[in-house]
Amino acid sequence: xxxxxxxxxxxxxxxxxxxxxxxxxxxxxxxxxxxxxxxxxxxxxxxxxxxxxxxxxxxxxxxxxxxxxxxxxxxxxxxxxxxxxxxxxxxxxxxxxxxxxxxxxxxxxxxxxxxxxxxxxxxxx
Numbered sequence: 001x002x003x004x005x006x007x008x009x010x011x012x013x014x015x016x017x018x019x020x021x022x023x024x025x026x027x028x029x030x031x032x033x034x035x036x037x038x039x040x041x042x043x044x045x046x047x048x049x050x051x052x053x054x055x056x057x058x059x060x061x062x063x064x065x066x067x068x069x070x071x072x073x074x075x076x077x078x079x080x081x082x083x084x085x086x087x088x089x090x091x092x093x094x095x096x097x098x099x100x101x102x103x104x105x106x107x108x109x110x111x112x113x114x115x116x117x118x119x120x121x122x123x124x125x
Contacts, residue, residue: 046095046124047094047096047097047100047101047123047124047125048091048093048122048123048124048125049091049092049094049104049120049121049122050089050090050091050121051065051066051080051084051089051090051092051107051118051119052084052089052118052119052120052121053084053085053087053088054117054118054119056116057111057116057117057118058116059081059085061111061116061118062077062081062084063077063081064077065111066080066081066092068110069106069107069110070093072092094125100122103120103122104120104121104122107120108120
């Protein structure tokens with residue numbers, strides 16, 4: 001078989017010509033290429049959770065809060081507690097809004113249940 005056997009017209013349509021014309025017809029769904037683009041997504045904003053110093057909450061209670069609610073080991077919790085004590089506040093973690101809000105609520109509720117005025121706040125990073 002030669003190339004002329006495929007392109008000769010033996011009473012039927014020329015397959016080569018028909019394929020070329022199909023590929024160039026605008027709006028023909030079989031030949032169109034559909035490009036799907038992924039939407040650009042932004043990372044959600046992060047929030048800093050901070051503990052504030054006061055003159056009444058015992059240092060060991062603050063260490064306990066840091067260990068319990070922020071998963072810090074004793075040495076890390078002690079360092080942050082000293083920063084809160086010396087500087088007046090310290091960032092104890094950075095989280096998404098929902099996680100930060102939950103941690104602030106948990107710390108504040110725990111402090112109130114134990115009758116301590118410990119303050120925990122959050123702000124956008």
